[in-house]
Amino acid sequence: MLSKLKLSILIGSFLVLAALPFIAEAVDEPFYIDLMARVMIFSIAAMSLDFILGYGAMISFGHALYIGLGTYAVGILAFYEVTNGWLQLLVCIVGTAFISFILGLISLRTSGIYFIMITFALAQMFYFLGISLEEFGGDDGLPIDERSVFFEGLDMYDPWTMYYLILGTLTVTTFALWRIINSRFGMVVRGSHSNDDRMQAIGFPTFKYRLAAFVIAGVVCGLAGFLLGNLTEFLTPEYMHWFRSGELMIMVMVGGMGTLFGPLYGAFAYIMMEDFLSQFTEYWQFYFGPLLILLVLFAKQGLWGMLPGKEDMSDE
Amino acid sequence: MRRSPFSICSARNDNQLDKARAGHGDLRMTLLLFVEQFLNGMQFGVFLFLISAGLTLVLGIMNVVNLAHGSLYMLGAYFASTFFGLTGSLIVALVLMIPVMLVVGMVIELVVLRTMYERDHMDQVLATFGLILFFNELVRLIWGVDAQPLTLPVWLSGNVEILPDAPYPVYRLVVIGVGMAVAAGLFWMITKTRMGMLIRAGASNRPMVGALGVNIRFLYTMVFGLGAVFAGLAGLMAAPLQSVESGMGEEMLIFAFVVIVIGGIGSIRGALVASIVIGIFETVGRSILPFLMLEIVDSETAQTAGPALASMLVYILMAVILFFKPQGLFPARTG
Numbered sequence: 270m271l272s273k274l275k276l277s278i279l280i281g282s283f284l285v286l287a288a289l290p291f292i293a294e295a296v297d298e299p300f301y302i303d304l305m306a307r308v309m310i311f312s313i314a315a316m317s318l319d320f321i322l323g324y325g326a327m328i329s330f331g332h333a334l335y336i337g338l339g340t341y342a343v344g345i346l347a348f349y350e351v352t353n354g355w356l357q358l359l360v361c362i363v364g365t366a367f368i369s370f371i372l373g374l375i376s377l378r379t380s381g382i383y384f385i386m387i388t389f390a391l392a393q394m395f396y397f398l399g400i401s402l403e404e405f406g407g408d409d410g411l412p413i414d415e416r417s418v419f420f421e422g423l424d425m426y427d428p429w430t431m432y433y434l435i436l437g438t439l440t441v442t443t444f445a446l447w448r449i450i451n452s453r454f455g456m457v458v459r460g461s462h463s464n465d466d467r468m469q470a471i472g473f474p475t476f477k478y479r480l481a482a483f484v485i486a487g488v489v490c491g492l493a494g495f496l497l498g499n500l501t502e503f504l505t506p507e508y509m510h511w512f513r514s515g516e517l518m519i520m521v522m523v524g525g526m527g528t529l530f531g532p533l534y535g536a537f538a539y540i541m542m543e544d545f546l547s548q549f550t551e552y553w554q555f556y557f558g559p560l561l562i563l564l565v566l567f568a569k570q571g572l573w574g575m576l577p578g579k580e581d582m583s584d585e
Numbered sequence: 586m587r588r589s590p591f592s593i594c595s596a597r598n599d600n601q602l603d604k605a606r607a608g609h610g611d612l613r614m615t616l617l618l619f620v621e622q623f624l625n626g627m628q629f630g631v632f633l634f635l636i637s638a639g640l641t642l643v644l645g646i647m648n649v650v651n652l653a654h655g656s657l658y659m660l661g662a663y664f665a666s667t668f669f670g671l672t673g674s675l676i677v678a679l680v681l682m683i684p685v686m687l688v689v690g691m692v693i694e695l696v697v698l699r700t701m702y703e704r705d706h707m708d709q710v711l712a713t714f715g716l717i718l719f720f721n722e723l724v725r726l727i728w729g730v731d732a733q734p735l736t737l738p739v740w741l742s743g744n745v746e747i748l749p750d751a752p753y754p755v756y757r758l759v760v761i762g763v764g765m766a767v768a769a770g771l772f773w774m775i776t777k778t779r780m781g782m783l784i785r786a787g788a789s790n791r792p793m794v795g796a797l798g799v800n801i802r803f804l805y806t807m808v809f810g811l812g813a814v815f816a817g818l819a820g821l822m823a824a825p826l827q828s829v830e831s832g833m834g835e836e837m838l839i840f841a842f843v844v845i846v847i848g849g850i851g852s853i854r855g856a857l858v859a860s861i862v863i864g865i866f867e868t869v870g871r872s873i874l875p876f877l878m879l880e881i882v883d884s885e886t887a888q889t890a891g892p893a894l895a896s897m898l899v900y901i902l903m904a905v906i907l908f909f910k911p912q913g914l915f916p917a918r919t920g
Contacts, residue, residue, distance in 0.1 A: 328707050375904050378911045382650055382850060385706060386842040387907065393839050394900035401892045511839070515714045522711055552726055558719030562697060565704075565712045 275576055279530055286436055290429050302428050303500075304544075308537050309439045310497050315520035315532035317489035320446055322518070323527030324455065325482050326462040327377070330385045331392025332517050335487045337399065337509030338365050339494020344413045344504030345405060354417030354425075361495045362488055368395075369487025373480045389511055399506030410505025417499055425499060435496050439533075442489055447529055449485065458482045519561065525571025534572045617751050622869045624747070628757045630864025631764025635819035637841040637848070637856045638771060639812020645851015646788045647805055649701055650709045653693070653716035654841065655834025657813045661686055661820025662829045663724055666733040669824075675738055682821055683814055690813025694806045702805075721831045732828035760822050767815065768857055775853055784808060788851050840867075843903050849913030858914065863899055870898040 271279070286305065293301040314336055321327040342361035351357070376387040400408050416425040424430050449455050460468045461475040468475045498504060507513075516539065524535020546553035568575075640654045664685055668678035697716060701709045736742075737756055744752035775781035783804055786794045795801040819837075827833065844863055848855025875891030882890070906914065 322707070328710070330710060375907060378907065382644060382648075382706060383846060383911070383913075385650060385710060386846050387903075390839060390843050390846065390900055390903060394897050397896040398893055401896045403892075404889070511835075515710075518707070518711060519714075522707070526707065552722045554718040555722035555726060558715040558717070558722070561715030561718070562712045565708050565715070566700060569708065 272577070275530070275573075278576070282533070283440065286439075290432055299428065302432050304540070306428075306432050306435050306500055307497075308540050309435045310493050310500065311517070311520060311536040311540065312533040313439055313442055313496075314490045314493040315517050315524065315536045316443065316446060316529060317486040317493070318517050319521045319524075319526060319529065319532045320450070320489070321482055321486040322521055323529075324450055324462060325458045325479055327479065327483060328385050329376075329388040329483075329486075329514075330518070331372075331388040331390075331511065331514050332486070332490055333511070333513030334392035334395050334509050335365050335369065335490035336494035336497060336513065337395065337506065338368060339491040339496075340413075340498035340501075340504050340508055341399070341405070341494075342491070343417060343495055343498035344411060347413045347415055347417075348405065348411065352415045352418045354419035357417050358495065361491050365487045365491030365494075366484055369484045370480070373483035373487075377476060377479055377483060389514070392509060392514060393511055396506050396509040396511070399509060405504065408506070410503055410507065413498060413502045413504055416502065417495075431500060435500070438492060438496060442492065443530070443533070446489070450529060454478065454481070521571075522569070523564065523571055525573035525575075526569075528571070528573040531571050531573030538572060617748065618872070619869070620748065620751070621753065622872050623865060624753060624757065624761070626865030626868035627861065628760050628764075628864070629868050630861035631761055632819050632823060632837070633840055633844050633864055634764060634768060634857055634860035635815045635822075636837055637844040637860060638768075638853060639809075639815045640841050641845045641848065641851055641853065641856045642784065642808055643812055644845065646784060646791075646808060647698075647702060649698060650706050650713065651698065652710060652713040652838065653720065654812070654816060655836075655838030656717055656720035657686065657690065657693075657816035657834070658820040658823070658837055659724065659829075659831070659834035660689060660720065661817025662735075662824040662827075662833065663728055663733060663820075664817065665821035665824045666735040666829050667728075669735055675741070679818075679821060682817055686814045686817030687810040689817075690810040691806050693813070694809035698809065699802070699805075717835070725831045730831070732830040733824075735824040735829065737825045756825065763818075763822065767818070771853060780804075780807070840899070843899055845913075847903055847906050847913055849915040852913070852915040855913055855915030863902075866902055867899050871895045874898065 286309070289305055290302050293299055314332070317335075318329065318332045321329060339361050342364055343357050346352070346357050346360060372388070372391050376384055376391065379387055399405075405411050418425070425434075450459070457468065457473050457475065457478045460473070461479060465475055494508065497508070520535040520539045521532050522535070523538050524533065525531030542557070543553070546557060550556070636654065636658055639657075640651065643649055643651055643654070661682060664682045665675075665678050668681045669675060672678060672681075693716070697712060701712055704712075741756045741759060743755050745755055745758065747753045773781075775784060783794065783799055786799075787801060787804060791801065794804075820834075840863065844856055844859040847863070848857075848859035874895045875887055878887035878891050878894075881887075910916070
């Protein structure tokens with residue numbers, strides 16, 4: 270369970286997020302609404318990665334694939350003039366569930382380094398597939414002509430509506446993942462992280478549990494992609510590139526691996542850092558690379574992990 | 586459409602393919618096309634082997650995921666183009682590149698990798714990801730954003746007739762020859778020399794080798810340097826075929842991962858077999874597949890689905906092999 274300090278920081282953060290559009294409007298910087306919308310989308314994606322990485326020890330190095338799949342679900346249907354949001358959402362969920370199921374079936378047969386390399390290669394396969402699909406823009410990507418249409422009166426083009434829709438999704442997914450982690454199912458996944466052989470010995474078919482967790486993470490990340498496609502109105506294989514998967518891992522690490530709420534702050538910190546560094550130099554990665562190595566060496570516990578109070582993982 | 590990493594050969598392929606299509610049913614053209622594609626595949630396989638040999642040794646012996654191995658390939662290509670530009674000789678560039686890459690590899694091992702041995706794989710992935718970011722920007726800072734030129738010297742730029750009336754570039758045959766020689770040398774080193782024995786021993790039982798008084802840390806540094814030289818050699822040989830630019834190593838890294846996964850971590854033999862298989866599968870598949878699909882489906886479907894399927898072919902092969910052999914074809918960790 271969370272310590273009082275962590276709980277108040279968490280509630281405080283969500284309150285700030287809820288108030289942010291008013292503040293941004295008051296100081297006449299509507300740009301921040303868009304920026305924070307992006308941060309929240311990547312928070313969802315990073316959280317879903319942490320769900321399998323931090324709690325299930327499945328070091329997936331291809332998680333950005335599901336962001337890409339989410340944007341393709343919106344983009345391809347919009348391309349064929351199917352803009353019904355509910356239908357797009359259904360396709361997004363079923364599609365990401367199906368693909369993560371198949372990929373999980375292949376990659377979860379392995380572990381350790383093999384698992385990292387296989388998730389990496391399989392995600393790249395979809396990246397190259399996206400590039401070879403000339404119809405949907407290939408390498409260059411494709412503008413999405415119309416955002417999803419859910420119902421009369423929900424104007425997806427209104428930045429405030431979009432913002433609160435994303436905030437709502439973030440809140441719901443955070444709560445849902447929190448419940449899952451602390452459920453019996455979550456305990457089994459975490460148990461197989463600590464000692465898979467022992468879990469099997471006491472009778473749990475851990476492969477099925479891990480596969481289910483892998484699929485849940487894929488679908489949640491697909492939702493992030495669904496929102497990203499609507500926000501940026503653009504579809505590109507670039508979202509699936511392994512570089513993006515690496516970024517998601519950085520967000521998880523910076524926030525605190527194995528702490529569900531850490532990646533929310535990790536995504537914020539990473540996007541802000543990128544924004545900040547690239548103001549000074551075009552070659553910001555030249556400085557960020559060594560900084561990342563130092564972070565891995567000396568700040569492994571991440572932002573959330575630095576807070577006093579019990580670790581989320583250690584309440585066994 | 587993005588072509589395979591060795592786009593020059595793709596251009597030739599398309600040309601050949603058109604010829605073959607025109608003379609549909611012409612057995613000789615089809616045979617020629619196949620032989621040429623086979624050689625191209627061998628050559629691509631040689632590059633893959635040079636890159637994955639070092640990577641698989643590092644993985645097998647030190648149990649470290651090194652994403653930055655592709656950066657070594659890139660650095661090799663940059664050094665080659667610079668040394669070639671300064672001296673005008675590919676041989677001198679090669680001789681200069683080897684010690685430089687050895688030192689670069691050893692420095693990377695001493696400064697970054699050494700701190701990562703006791704860490705988990707997640708840390709290794711992130712730290713070496715940091716190295717990639719660093720090196721990709723470093724080469725842009727030093728050499729600029731434009732691709733570096735390296736044109737072949739005259740004695741390498743001709744063609745030979747491999748079959749009557751079928752010219753094939755000399756350079757590509759040289760690449761295949763050099764790769765095979767390196768593979769043979771590496772096998773000799775691993776199986777016959779003292780260092781190779783220590784490498785094999787280190788792969789199967791690290792603490793024991795250390796306990797027997799071998800300086801295991803120095804061995805690691807040497808192996809890493811050796812891997813850097815192989816990757817650099819691949820970069821040097823690829824430089825005239827491919828544009829030398831920032832980020833060129835990543836595409837090869839992905840293929841190298843596929844090779845290692847298929848071949849089995851730590852196995853040089855597995856790396857060689859898997860490299861050649863992947864090289865031929867990728868090259869022949871890309872050129873033959875759209876052709877084969879024409880026979881089965883109508884041309885419009887073949888034109889759309891052909892390239893898409895071809896780009897996934899290698900990964901599908903990997904998935905199939907893993908389904909039957911999750912530890913790769915040569916699961917032994919002993920080379």
